[in-house]
Amino acid sequence: xxxxxxxxxxxxxxxxxxxxxxxxxPIPDRTAARPGPLATVTVLRPPSERSVSAPxxxxxxxxxxxxxxxxxxxxxxxxxxxxxxPSPSAAxxxxxxxxxxxxxxxxxxxxxxxxxxxxxxxxxxxxxxxNHLGGVGLVPGQQLRVH
Numbered sequence: 474x475x476x477x478x479x480x481x482x483x484x485x486x487x488x489x490x491x492x493x494x495x496x497x498x499p500i501p502d503r504t505a506a507r508p509g510p511l512a513t514v515t516v517l518r519p520p521s522e523r524s525v526s527a528p529x530x531x532x533x534x535x536x537x538x539x540x541x542x543x544x545x546x547x548x549x550x551x552x553x554x555x556x557x558x559p560s561p562s563a564a565x566x567x568x569x570x571x572x573x574x575x576x577x578x579x580x581x582x583x584x585x586x587x588x589x590x591x592x593x594x595x596x597x598x599x600x601x602x603x604n605h606l607g608g609v610g611l612v613p614g615q616q617l618r619v620h
Contacts, residue, residue: 572586572587572616573614573617574611575613580597580611600619
């Protein structure tokens, strides 16, 4: 049982016994009501040996078990995350293999149209290399190969 739930005994300190401390004082009538105790003292005792538990210690085997449990939990979380993650698409949609230049088209606008997710400067260089273009001038109706 815990010390906090036990009832501590109380000790009463009686009032001064008249006549013993000062013999010169007159002794009052003993039939008069006696005064009550002056104070109440609560006596505290230390806890018993069996109520105090030893600190919890983790043995080498216990540390191994805890580490194994944490690793298993981490692996389970990674597995669940892999199940929930969206799957990559089969193949990105590619543009046509040949593009016909229309009036007002530039290599830059064609590069943005055929590869919107890449850097247009790199795509312009690729278009020039694939089509053996020396400059950036295009003619409407011209066929350009794209990757």
